[in-house]
Amino acid sequence: MSGNHDHDHSEIPSEPALRVKALETLLVQKGLVDPAALDAYIEYCETKIGPRNGARVVARAWVDPAYRERLFADATAAIAELGYGGRQGEHMVAVANTGTTHNLVVCTLCSCYPWPVLGLPPVWYKSDAYRSRAVIDPRGVLADFGVTLPADKEIAVWDSTAEIRYLVVPERPAGTENLDEAALAALVTRDSMIGTGFPLSPGAAR
Protein backbone atom coordinates (compact mmCIF):
# COMPACT_ATOMS: atom_id res chain seq x y z
CA MET A 1 0.00 0.00 0.00
CA SER A 2 1.10 3.52 -0.72
CA GLY A 3 2.82 5.09 2.24
CA ASN A 4 2.59 8.70 1.11
CA HIS A 5 -0.07 10.99 2.45
CA ASP A 6 -0.59 13.48 -0.30
CA HIS A 7 -4.15 14.71 -0.59
CA ASP A 8 -6.06 16.70 -3.16
CA HIS A 9 -4.70 19.93 -1.75
CA SER A 10 -1.06 18.91 -2.17
CA GLU A 11 0.81 20.94 -4.75
CA ILE A 12 2.55 18.02 -6.43
CA PRO A 13 0.06 15.30 -7.40
CA SER A 14 1.10 11.71 -6.86
CA GLU A 15 1.98 9.72 -9.94
CA PRO A 16 -1.28 7.68 -9.93
CA ALA A 17 -3.24 10.93 -9.77
CA LEU A 18 -1.50 12.12 -12.92
CA ARG A 19 -1.94 8.85 -14.74
CA VAL A 20 -5.63 8.58 -13.90
CA LYS A 21 -6.19 12.20 -14.91
CA ALA A 22 -4.46 11.52 -18.24
CA LEU A 23 -6.58 8.42 -18.75
CA GLU A 24 -9.80 10.32 -18.02
CA THR A 25 -8.79 13.07 -20.47
CA LEU A 26 -8.08 10.49 -23.17
CA LEU A 27 -11.37 8.66 -22.61
CA VAL A 28 -13.30 11.94 -22.74
CA GLN A 29 -11.55 12.91 -25.97
CA LYS A 30 -12.46 9.56 -27.47
CA GLY A 31 -16.08 10.03 -26.44
CA LEU A 32 -16.01 6.98 -24.19
CA VAL A 33 -16.92 8.67 -20.90
CA ASP A 34 -18.77 11.79 -19.83
CA PRO A 35 -17.16 13.55 -16.82
CA ALA A 36 -20.59 14.37 -15.40
CA ALA A 37 -21.42 10.65 -15.41
CA LEU A 38 -18.20 9.95 -13.51
CA ASP A 39 -19.34 12.46 -10.90
CA ALA A 40 -22.66 10.60 -10.69
CA TYR A 41 -20.97 7.24 -10.10
CA ILE A 42 -18.89 8.77 -7.31
CA GLU A 43 -21.88 10.49 -5.73
CA TYR A 44 -23.78 7.19 -5.73
CA CYS A 45 -20.90 5.45 -3.95
CA GLU A 46 -20.52 8.23 -1.41
CA THR A 47 -24.18 8.84 -0.61
CA LYS A 48 -26.57 6.09 -1.77
CA ILE A 49 -24.77 3.03 -0.47
CA GLY A 50 -23.16 2.43 2.89
CA PRO A 51 -23.37 0.63 6.22
CA ARG A 52 -26.34 2.69 7.43
CA ASN A 53 -28.41 0.67 4.94
CA GLY A 54 -27.19 -2.63 6.33
CA ALA A 55 -27.75 -1.40 9.88
CA ARG A 56 -31.43 -0.83 9.07
CA VAL A 57 -31.68 -4.40 7.78
CA VAL A 58 -30.09 -5.83 10.92
CA ALA A 59 -32.20 -3.71 13.27
CA ARG A 60 -35.37 -4.77 11.46
CA ALA A 61 -34.33 -8.40 11.81
CA TRP A 62 -33.83 -7.85 15.56
CA VAL A 63 -37.30 -6.43 16.16
CA ASP A 64 -39.44 -8.23 13.58
CA PRO A 65 -39.34 -12.07 13.73
CA ALA A 66 -41.26 -12.40 10.45
CA TYR A 67 -38.77 -10.12 8.70
CA ARG A 68 -35.90 -12.08 10.21
CA GLU A 69 -37.37 -15.26 8.78
CA ARG A 70 -37.71 -13.69 5.34
CA LEU A 71 -34.14 -12.33 5.56
CA PHE A 72 -32.67 -15.78 6.13
CA ALA A 73 -34.94 -17.40 3.55
CA ASP A 74 -34.29 -14.86 0.76
CA ALA A 75 -32.00 -12.02 1.76
CA THR A 76 -32.06 -10.30 -1.65
CA ALA A 77 -35.85 -9.92 -1.48
CA ALA A 78 -35.93 -8.98 2.21
CA ILE A 79 -33.25 -6.32 1.71
CA ALA A 80 -35.17 -5.00 -1.32
CA GLU A 81 -38.18 -4.50 0.98
CA LEU A 82 -36.17 -1.73 2.65
CA GLY A 83 -35.24 -0.26 -0.74
CA TYR A 84 -31.71 -1.62 -1.15
CA GLY A 85 -30.26 -3.65 -4.00
CA GLY A 86 -28.34 -3.40 -7.23
CA ARG A 87 -24.71 -3.69 -8.21
CA GLN A 88 -22.72 -6.06 -5.97
CA GLY A 89 -25.85 -6.92 -4.03
CA GLU A 90 -27.69 -8.84 -6.74
CA HIS A 91 -27.57 -12.13 -4.81
CA MET A 92 -27.54 -11.65 -1.05
CA VAL A 93 -27.26 -14.23 1.73
CA ALA A 94 -27.59 -13.33 5.43
CA VAL A 95 -25.73 -15.40 8.02
CA ALA A 96 -26.55 -15.23 11.73
CA ASN A 97 -24.13 -15.07 14.61
CA THR A 98 -25.30 -17.35 17.42
CA GLY A 99 -24.15 -18.42 20.85
CA THR A 100 -22.03 -21.11 19.21
CA THR A 101 -20.96 -19.68 15.82
CA HIS A 102 -19.31 -16.43 14.76
CA ASN A 103 -19.30 -15.51 11.05
CA LEU A 104 -16.56 -13.66 9.18
CA VAL A 105 -16.74 -12.55 5.52
CA VAL A 106 -13.76 -12.22 3.17
CA CYS A 107 -12.90 -12.28 -0.52
CA THR A 108 -9.52 -14.00 -0.86
CA LEU A 109 -9.40 -13.62 -4.66
CA CYS A 110 -10.26 -9.93 -5.02
CA SER A 111 -12.51 -7.57 -3.05
CA CYS A 112 -16.12 -8.81 -3.35
CA TYR A 113 -18.32 -6.96 -0.86
CA PRO A 114 -22.08 -6.21 -0.56
CA TRP A 115 -22.14 -2.63 -1.87
CA PRO A 116 -25.84 -1.77 -1.41
CA VAL A 117 -25.88 -2.57 2.31
CA LEU A 118 -22.26 -1.82 3.31
CA GLY A 119 -20.98 0.59 0.64
CA LEU A 120 -17.53 0.27 -0.89
CA PRO A 121 -15.10 -1.93 1.06
CA PRO A 122 -12.64 -0.34 3.49
CA VAL A 123 -8.93 -0.49 2.66
CA TRP A 124 -8.25 -3.21 5.23
CA TYR A 125 -10.88 -5.50 3.66
CA LYS A 126 -9.09 -5.19 0.30
CA SER A 127 -5.64 -5.59 1.85
CA ASP A 128 -3.38 -8.55 1.15
CA ALA A 129 -3.07 -9.09 4.91
CA TYR A 130 -6.81 -9.61 5.38
CA ARG A 131 -7.35 -11.59 2.17
CA SER A 132 -4.53 -14.02 2.95
CA ARG A 133 -5.11 -14.53 6.65
CA ALA A 134 -8.89 -14.52 7.21
CA VAL A 135 -9.31 -18.10 5.98
CA ILE A 136 -6.37 -19.65 7.84
CA ASP A 137 -6.13 -17.56 11.02
CA PRO A 138 -9.44 -15.78 11.62
CA ARG A 139 -8.76 -15.53 15.36
CA GLY A 140 -5.50 -13.75 14.62
CA VAL A 141 -7.32 -11.37 12.29
CA LEU A 142 -9.98 -10.69 14.91
CA ALA A 143 -7.21 -9.92 17.43
CA ASP A 144 -6.03 -7.16 15.06
CA PHE A 145 -9.49 -5.63 15.58
CA GLY A 146 -9.30 -6.08 19.34
CA VAL A 147 -11.91 -8.84 19.15
CA THR A 148 -11.53 -11.99 21.27
CA LEU A 149 -14.05 -14.81 21.04
CA PRO A 150 -14.67 -17.47 23.67
CA ALA A 151 -12.38 -20.46 23.06
CA ASP A 152 -15.28 -22.82 22.38
CA LYS A 153 -16.91 -20.61 19.75
CA GLU A 154 -16.79 -21.96 16.21
CA ILE A 155 -15.88 -19.61 13.39
CA ALA A 156 -17.52 -19.80 9.98
CA VAL A 157 -15.51 -17.90 7.38
CA TRP A 158 -17.36 -17.03 4.13
CA ASP A 159 -15.02 -16.65 1.14
CA SER A 160 -16.93 -14.67 -1.51
CA THR A 161 -15.75 -16.54 -4.59
CA ALA A 162 -18.95 -16.10 -6.65
CA GLU A 163 -21.50 -13.26 -7.09
CA ILE A 164 -23.16 -14.19 -3.79
CA ARG A 165 -22.65 -11.44 -1.22
CA TYR A 166 -22.78 -12.16 2.51
CA LEU A 167 -24.19 -10.01 5.31
CA VAL A 168 -23.47 -11.01 8.91
CA VAL A 169 -26.41 -10.47 11.26
CA PRO A 170 -24.81 -10.01 14.70
CA GLU A 171 -26.55 -10.93 17.93
CA ARG A 172 -28.68 -8.21 19.47
CA PRO A 173 -26.75 -6.63 22.36
CA ALA A 174 -28.00 -7.16 25.91
CA GLY A 175 -29.85 -4.31 27.57
CA THR A 176 -31.57 -3.11 24.41
CA GLU A 177 -35.09 -4.35 25.18
CA ASN A 178 -36.46 -0.81 25.40
CA LEU A 179 -34.80 0.58 22.27
CA ASP A 180 -36.80 1.21 19.12
CA GLU A 181 -35.66 0.15 15.66
CA ALA A 182 -33.89 3.43 14.84
CA ALA A 183 -31.98 3.39 18.12
CA LEU A 184 -31.00 -0.22 17.50
CA ALA A 185 -29.77 0.59 13.99
CA ALA A 186 -27.44 3.20 15.49
CA LEU A 187 -25.73 0.38 17.42
CA VAL A 188 -24.97 -1.69 14.31
CA THR A 189 -21.43 -1.04 13.07
CA ARG A 190 -20.05 -1.84 9.65
CA ASP A 191 -17.52 -4.24 11.12
CA SER A 192 -20.25 -6.13 13.01
CA MET A 193 -21.85 -6.89 9.62
CA ILE A 194 -18.53 -8.22 8.22
CA GLY A 195 -17.71 -10.17 11.36
CA THR A 196 -14.66 -8.20 12.52
CA GLY A 197 -16.57 -6.46 15.28
CA PHE A 198 -19.67 -6.40 17.45
CA PRO A 199 -22.57 -3.96 17.70
CA LEU A 200 -22.09 -1.08 20.11
CA SER A 201 -23.51 -1.30 23.61
CA PRO A 202 -26.46 0.95 24.48
CA GLY A 203 -25.14 4.33 25.52
CA ALA A 204 -22.03 3.99 23.37
CA ALA A 205 -23.80 5.02 20.13
CA ARG A 206 -23.40 8.60 19.03
Add this chain to the structure above:
Amino acid sequence: MNGVHDMGGMHGFGPVRPEANEPVFHHRWEARMLALTLATAAWRKWNIDAGRFARERTPPADYLRYSYFERWYAGLCRLMDEVGLVSAAEIASGRPAPGSAKATPPVRAADVKAILDKGGPSARDHGRPGRFRVGQRVRARNINPEHHTRLPRYARGKSGVIVRDHGIHVLPDSSASFKGEDPQPLYNVRFEAAELWGDDAPFRGAVHIDLWDCYLDAA
Protein backbone atom coordinates in the same frame (compact mmCIF):
# COMPACT_ATOMS: atom_id res chain seq x y z
CA MET B 1 -4.69 -18.96 -13.07
CA ASN B 2 -2.23 -19.69 -10.28
CA GLY B 3 -1.65 -15.99 -9.67
CA VAL B 4 -0.55 -14.01 -6.67
CA HIS B 5 -4.13 -12.71 -6.38
CA ASP B 6 -5.09 -16.16 -5.02
CA MET B 7 -3.93 -15.28 -1.52
CA GLY B 8 -6.02 -17.41 0.81
CA GLY B 9 -3.76 -19.06 3.40
CA MET B 10 -0.54 -17.20 2.49
CA HIS B 11 1.69 -15.94 5.30
CA GLY B 12 3.84 -12.88 5.70
CA PHE B 13 1.58 -9.93 4.80
CA GLY B 14 1.60 -8.67 8.37
CA PRO B 15 -1.26 -7.52 10.57
CA VAL B 16 -4.58 -6.16 9.34
CA ARG B 17 -4.69 -2.42 10.00
CA PRO B 18 -8.20 -1.07 10.56
CA GLU B 19 -8.59 2.69 10.11
CA ALA B 20 -10.96 4.69 12.29
CA ASN B 21 -13.50 6.90 10.49
CA GLU B 22 -12.22 5.85 7.08
CA PRO B 23 -13.45 7.98 4.15
CA VAL B 24 -15.05 6.29 1.13
CA PHE B 25 -12.08 7.45 -0.95
CA HIS B 26 -8.69 8.60 0.37
CA HIS B 27 -7.80 10.50 -2.81
CA ARG B 28 -9.90 11.95 -5.61
CA TRP B 29 -7.98 9.93 -8.20
CA GLU B 30 -9.20 6.76 -6.53
CA ALA B 31 -12.79 7.90 -6.94
CA ARG B 32 -12.15 8.83 -10.60
CA MET B 33 -10.51 5.42 -11.20
CA LEU B 34 -13.53 3.58 -9.79
CA ALA B 35 -15.88 5.72 -11.87
CA LEU B 36 -13.82 5.22 -15.05
CA THR B 37 -13.98 1.46 -14.53
CA LEU B 38 -17.75 1.50 -14.06
CA ALA B 39 -18.43 3.92 -16.91
CA THR B 40 -16.31 2.10 -19.49
CA ALA B 41 -17.93 -1.22 -18.55
CA ALA B 42 -21.19 0.21 -19.87
CA TRP B 43 -19.84 -0.23 -23.42
CA ARG B 44 -20.32 -3.97 -22.79
CA LYS B 45 -17.01 -4.89 -24.40
CA TRP B 46 -16.28 -7.11 -21.40
CA ASN B 47 -17.94 -8.64 -18.35
CA ILE B 48 -17.14 -8.62 -14.64
CA ASP B 49 -15.16 -11.86 -14.90
CA ALA B 50 -12.98 -10.52 -17.71
CA GLY B 51 -12.43 -7.42 -15.57
CA ARG B 52 -11.18 -9.52 -12.66
CA PHE B 53 -9.02 -11.66 -14.96
CA ALA B 54 -7.37 -8.53 -16.38
CA ARG B 55 -6.36 -7.40 -12.89
CA GLU B 56 -5.09 -10.89 -12.01
CA ARG B 57 -2.74 -10.83 -15.01
CA THR B 58 -0.81 -7.89 -13.61
CA PRO B 59 2.74 -9.28 -13.14
CA PRO B 60 3.01 -10.56 -9.55
CA ALA B 61 5.69 -8.14 -8.38
CA ASP B 62 3.66 -5.20 -9.72
CA TYR B 63 0.41 -6.55 -8.29
CA LEU B 64 1.93 -6.69 -4.80
CA ARG B 65 3.52 -3.25 -5.13
CA TYR B 66 0.41 -1.48 -6.38
CA SER B 67 -2.23 0.00 -4.15
CA TYR B 68 -5.79 -1.23 -4.74
CA PHE B 69 -6.85 1.36 -7.30
CA GLU B 70 -3.48 1.17 -9.07
CA ARG B 71 -4.39 -2.48 -9.66
CA TRP B 72 -7.66 -1.25 -11.15
CA TYR B 73 -5.77 1.18 -13.39
CA ALA B 74 -3.50 -1.58 -14.68
CA GLY B 75 -6.44 -3.93 -15.23
CA LEU B 76 -8.58 -1.38 -17.07
CA CYS B 77 -5.73 -0.35 -19.39
CA ARG B 78 -5.00 -4.01 -20.24
CA LEU B 79 -8.67 -4.73 -20.85
CA MET B 80 -9.35 -1.70 -23.05
CA ASP B 81 -6.32 -2.50 -25.16
CA GLU B 82 -7.28 -6.17 -25.55
CA VAL B 83 -10.85 -5.48 -26.67
CA GLY B 84 -9.77 -2.62 -28.94
CA LEU B 85 -11.54 0.17 -27.08
CA VAL B 86 -8.35 2.14 -26.35
CA SER B 87 -4.90 1.06 -27.51
CA ALA B 88 -1.82 0.83 -25.31
CA ALA B 89 -0.21 3.39 -27.63
CA GLU B 90 -3.05 5.85 -27.00
CA ILE B 91 -2.70 5.36 -23.25
CA ALA B 92 1.07 5.87 -23.48
CA SER B 93 0.74 9.06 -25.54
CA GLY B 94 -2.40 10.33 -23.82
CA ARG B 95 -3.92 11.17 -27.22
CA PRO B 96 -6.45 9.45 -29.47
CA ALA B 97 -4.86 7.75 -32.47
CA PRO B 98 -4.94 10.01 -35.56
CA GLY B 99 -8.13 9.45 -37.52
CA SER B 100 -9.77 7.29 -34.83
CA ALA B 101 -13.54 7.59 -34.67
CA LYS B 102 -15.16 9.24 -31.68
CA ALA B 103 -17.46 6.89 -29.80
CA THR B 104 -20.89 8.18 -28.89
CA PRO B 105 -22.90 8.44 -26.78
CA PRO B 106 -21.25 7.48 -23.48
CA VAL B 107 -23.25 6.80 -20.30
CA ARG B 108 -24.99 9.99 -19.19
CA ALA B 109 -25.15 11.18 -15.59
CA ALA B 110 -28.92 10.82 -15.63
CA ASP B 111 -28.63 7.09 -16.40
CA VAL B 112 -26.09 6.17 -13.72
CA LYS B 113 -28.43 5.53 -10.81
CA ALA B 114 -30.66 3.22 -12.85
CA ILE B 115 -27.63 1.28 -14.11
CA LEU B 116 -26.27 0.74 -10.60
CA ASP B 117 -29.69 -0.02 -9.10
CA LYS B 118 -30.19 -2.69 -11.76
CA GLY B 119 -26.76 -4.27 -11.30
CA GLY B 120 -25.70 -7.35 -13.22
CA PRO B 121 -27.22 -10.52 -11.82
CA SER B 122 -25.24 -13.70 -12.54
CA ALA B 123 -28.21 -16.03 -11.96
CA ARG B 124 -29.75 -17.67 -15.04
CA ASP B 125 -32.99 -19.58 -15.59
CA HIS B 126 -31.40 -22.42 -17.51
CA GLY B 127 -28.09 -24.21 -17.54
CA ARG B 128 -26.36 -27.52 -17.05
CA PRO B 129 -28.20 -29.90 -14.76
CA GLY B 130 -26.74 -30.16 -11.27
CA ARG B 131 -24.95 -33.29 -10.15
CA PHE B 132 -25.02 -32.62 -6.42
CA ARG B 133 -27.48 -31.88 -3.65
CA VAL B 134 -27.40 -30.21 -0.26
CA GLY B 135 -25.86 -32.50 2.35
CA GLN B 136 -23.69 -34.35 -0.13
CA ARG B 137 -19.94 -34.72 0.43
CA VAL B 138 -17.85 -33.45 -2.47
CA ARG B 139 -14.20 -32.94 -3.31
CA ALA B 140 -12.90 -29.85 -5.08
CA ARG B 141 -11.02 -30.86 -8.18
CA ASN B 142 -7.29 -30.38 -8.42
CA ILE B 143 -7.37 -28.08 -11.43
CA ASN B 144 -4.63 -25.63 -12.37
CA PRO B 145 -5.87 -23.76 -15.43
CA GLU B 146 -3.98 -20.83 -16.89
CA HIS B 147 -7.32 -19.12 -17.46
CA HIS B 148 -9.47 -17.38 -14.86
CA THR B 149 -11.05 -19.54 -12.18
CA ARG B 150 -12.76 -18.96 -8.86
CA LEU B 151 -11.66 -22.21 -7.27
CA PRO B 152 -8.96 -21.01 -4.87
CA ARG B 153 -5.79 -23.04 -4.55
CA TYR B 154 -6.26 -23.62 -0.84
CA ALA B 155 -9.43 -25.65 -1.49
CA ARG B 156 -8.21 -27.79 -4.41
CA GLY B 157 -8.23 -31.48 -3.61
CA LYS B 158 -10.04 -30.86 -0.33
CA SER B 159 -13.39 -32.34 0.61
CA GLY B 160 -16.40 -30.63 2.11
CA VAL B 161 -20.16 -30.76 2.37
CA ILE B 162 -22.65 -28.85 0.24
CA VAL B 163 -24.71 -26.68 2.58
CA ARG B 164 -26.61 -24.49 0.14
CA ASP B 165 -27.73 -24.59 -3.49
CA HIS B 166 -27.55 -21.08 -4.97
CA GLY B 167 -29.23 -22.05 -8.25
CA ILE B 168 -27.80 -21.61 -11.75
CA HIS B 169 -25.08 -18.99 -12.26
CA VAL B 170 -22.70 -17.87 -15.02
CA LEU B 171 -19.37 -19.76 -14.87
CA PRO B 172 -16.54 -17.19 -14.54
CA ASP B 173 -13.92 -19.53 -16.05
CA SER B 174 -15.73 -19.46 -19.39
CA SER B 175 -17.14 -15.94 -19.18
CA ALA B 176 -13.76 -14.30 -18.43
CA SER B 177 -12.36 -15.63 -21.72
CA PHE B 178 -15.47 -14.61 -23.73
CA LYS B 179 -16.25 -18.27 -24.36
CA GLY B 180 -19.86 -18.06 -23.29
CA GLU B 181 -21.63 -18.11 -19.93
CA ASP B 182 -21.85 -21.91 -19.47
CA PRO B 183 -24.46 -21.42 -16.71
CA GLN B 184 -24.54 -24.21 -14.14
CA PRO B 185 -25.39 -24.85 -10.50
CA LEU B 186 -23.46 -22.95 -7.85
CA TYR B 187 -23.21 -24.38 -4.35
CA ASN B 188 -21.91 -23.25 -1.00
CA VAL B 189 -19.47 -25.87 0.27
CA ARG B 190 -18.36 -26.07 3.89
CA PHE B 191 -14.75 -27.16 4.39
CA GLU B 192 -13.69 -27.96 7.95
CA ALA B 193 -10.64 -26.01 9.11
CA ALA B 194 -8.75 -29.24 9.83
CA GLU B 195 -9.41 -30.49 6.28
CA LEU B 196 -7.95 -27.29 4.82
CA TRP B 197 -5.09 -26.64 7.22
CA GLY B 198 -4.34 -29.94 8.94
CA ASP B 199 -4.84 -31.24 12.43
CA ASP B 200 -3.11 -28.24 13.96
CA ALA B 201 -5.42 -25.80 12.18
CA PRO B 202 -5.28 -22.48 14.03
CA PHE B 203 -9.02 -22.34 14.61
CA ARG B 204 -12.06 -24.48 15.20
CA GLY B 205 -14.70 -24.06 12.55
CA ALA B 206 -14.94 -24.02 8.79
CA VAL B 207 -14.51 -22.02 5.62
CA HIS B 208 -17.50 -21.76 3.30
CA ILE B 209 -16.69 -21.36 -0.39
CA ASP B 210 -19.07 -20.83 -3.33
CA LEU B 211 -18.16 -23.38 -6.01
CA TRP B 212 -19.64 -24.28 -9.38
CA ASP B 213 -20.76 -27.78 -10.32
CA CYS B 214 -17.81 -28.37 -12.67
CA TYR B 215 -15.31 -27.63 -9.87
CA LEU B 216 -16.53 -30.65 -7.89
CA ASP B 217 -16.47 -34.44 -7.79
CA ALA B 218 -18.52 -36.66 -5.52
CA ALA B 219 -16.45 -37.71 -2.52
